[in-house]
Structures are given as C-alpha cells and as structure tokens.
Amino acid sequence: MQDPASTTALITDDAVVFGLLASVLGLVFWTSSRKDGFWKRLYTYVPALLLCYLIPSIFNSIGLIDGNASGLYPMARDYLLPSALVLLTLSIDFQSILRMGPKAIVMFLAGTAGVMFGAVFAFGLFEVISPQTVAGDTWRGMTTIAGSWIGGGANQAAMKEVFNVDSDLFGQFVTVDILVGTTWTAVLLFLATRAEAFDRWTGADTRSIEDMKRRIENYQAQHAKIPTLNDLMIIVGVGFGATGLAHAIGSPLASWIAEVAPELSRYSLTSGFFWVVIIATTTGLALSFTRARELEGVGASRVGSVGIYILVATIGMHMDIGALFERPRLFALGFCWISVHALIMLAIAKWIRAPLFFMAVGSQANIGGAASAPVVASAFHPNLAPVGVLMAVLGYALGTYCAYMTGLMLQAMAG
Secondary structure: OOOHHHOOOOOOOHHHHHHHHHHHHHHHHHHHOOOOHHHHHHHHHOOHHHHHHHHHHHHHHOOOOOHHHOOHHHHHHHHHHHHHHHHHHOOOOHHHHHHOOOHHHHHHHHHHHHHHHHHHHHHHHHHHHOHHHHOOOHHHHHHHHHHHHHOOHHHHHHHHHHOOOOHHHHHHHHHHHHHHHHHHHHHHHHHHOOHHHHHHHHOOOOHHHHHHHHHHHHHHHHHOOOOOHHHHHHHHHHHHHHHHHHHHHHHHHHHHHHHHOHHHHHHOOOOHHHHHHHHHHHHHHHHOOOHHHHHHHHOHHHHHHHHHHHHHHHHHOOOOHHHHHOOHHHHHHHHHHHHHHHHHHHHHHHHHOOOHHHHHHHHHHHHOHHHOHHHHHHHHOHHHHHHHHHHHHHHHHHHHHHHHHHHHHHHHHHO
C-alpha cells in the first residue's frame, strides 16, 4: 500500500471511502430488486455482481478514490474473507458434493492446465509477433500471474521470491493480473445469467447441481427462523472468533516453517495468509458436522456473503481502467493468455458435457481464488458458494507447485 499522503485522490479518508462503497453496494442491490422498468431491463443483461466490481474501479480510475492508498482491502482480506469462509462452509453438505461426480474436479484441473499452457502459448506467440513485449525479464513477471491465477495472492508472492522478480516489474504484472482477471470474472458473471443456454449447448446433466441446491434449500426451510439479536451475535462470534483463531495459529506457524524449512516457501507454506485461509476453511468444514450448522437457518451464509461483497468492492477499487492504455502490449499478452485458458475450459466442458457451473467455478477457483470463486458460485445460486470455496482451497494447494513448473518452462523459452 502506498503512502496515503502521496495520493492525489479526491477522497483519502478510509472511513469516507468505506461509506461510499457501502452505499454503492446498497444501491446496486436495491436497484437489482426492482421488478420492472429500466432497472429490470438493465439487470437482465448486466449482472449485479459485475457492477459491484465495476463502479469502484471507475471511482479509482477517475481519481475519486485511490485503492492503492487505502487500507480497506487488507482489512477485508484479513478479517472479512476468513470469517466469510467459515460462515459459508459451515452449512456445506459433503454428500451432495460427492454426488456431483468427477466433472467438477476435471473442470478445475482443466482450468489449471489452461493457465499453464496459456502462459507458454502466449509467450511463444508474442516472441513471434512482438518480441519486445516478452523481452528481458518479462517471463519472471509472468510467473507471478501464474501463481495468482492457479492459486492466489500467497502463491503470487511466493513466485516473486522464487524467481527474484523486480519490484517495478512485479507492480506492472499485478496490474495486468487485476485487470485481466477481473475482466474474466465479469465474463463468467455474465455467462451465469445464460447458464441454461450454455448447458443445452454442452448437453450437460445438471441434476446433481439441482439436487444439491434442493437439499440445502430443504435444510434451510427446516431450520429457518427469523434471526434474533442473539442469533446474529452468535454468527458474528463464530465467524470472527474462527478468524482470530486462524490468525493466532497461521502467522506463528508460517514463521516457524520459514525458520526450520525456508525452502517450503515455494509451496506458500511460509505465508501466514495461506494458513489463515486453510485454517478458516477447515474450521468451517469441521463446524458443518456439529450443531453449528443450524446457524444456516438464521442466515449464517447471508452474513458471510455480506463480507464477500464488501471484499469484491475493495478488489474493484484497485483496478485502473486507464492502465490498459499505458502498456497495451503487456495487457494484450494477458488477454491472449486468459483466452487460451477460456478456450480450453470451453473445449473440455463440451467434451465431457459439463454444466456451466462447473466450468465457471473451476475456472474462477484458479483465476480468482477464495476471494471470488464463492462469488461466482453464488451467482448461480447462493447455496452453491461453498463449492467455490472448496475448489479455491484446492487451488491454493496446487498454485505454487504448478506456477513453479510454468516458470521453469518460461525460463527455458526465454533462454
């Protein structure tokens, strides 16, 4: 985060920025609930989740706010994300997930392969059509995107250290990561509104997904009640209590591993945030086998979703739309890369007749990680958010290893 005193943004007070973002989220949800008129027509084509990303990015791009000078994203990442992971996973039904079959895992692994092959293809293509774009240490910067797009921020940081990426180069590829990755998220959110047409094209059988949604809905109906203040305080206590536990264990554990086995940094095992995500998710999964699962009946996942949407807005405020015009060739490289990933996902989905839900969540679990995979999953149905969380955690586990392999291939190509 840059020094807030050095920013030229019109609004620099985080309290004011947070109020602005909260107002935007409230306005988006209010307008999306309109049943007729202009708003009904708008949200027929523009997903509400997309606007939760886009509007803050516009504010950032025009200089109204400065995401890089704000502490809101670290707050949302460190506090709201872990608590949301707990609250979204404590209602999970493992039997329903197992009934979904192997296609979900196949699509996730296809997404990982798409990122790896996409990096190699894009680098090779630009060596031919625009050698200056991939000249020098560009390949090193690409390894950080590979870490982010297969795993997440922890894996991205690991690649920076493993391949000794220059800070300026790292900053450039972080911008590419955010803009290209967020654009792809927007595409997936748009496709989610066309899921039935996509599934007809692939010939997918969506009965397992519908069965899972129905089971969760039935569970909610059986345990649903109007939440009292007591219920809401228990939900908050469970979510943030587990978050505190995750930080209390995760940071010292990461430090200890860094001391005794520093070589494990290439697997993100020395990252405190990696362990926070793992511990928070594991805690939520463990709670799903206890009476804590009954908290879903009073809105645990809805409270968790509030945290996710705030996180989405803070992610959006880091995207600078104008940055696309500063180094267009570098962004062209990123869009070529993500296009290869998308084509592989589409081909595999058509081949195995996978539903759009599996393709979208499998892709976003790679590209966006735990921050946005449950958001994309919930675009299909709020009850499906835990599936996104589980796949994203798998991405964290594979991220550094697969990104490292990708880096070695890019290094060989760069000579």
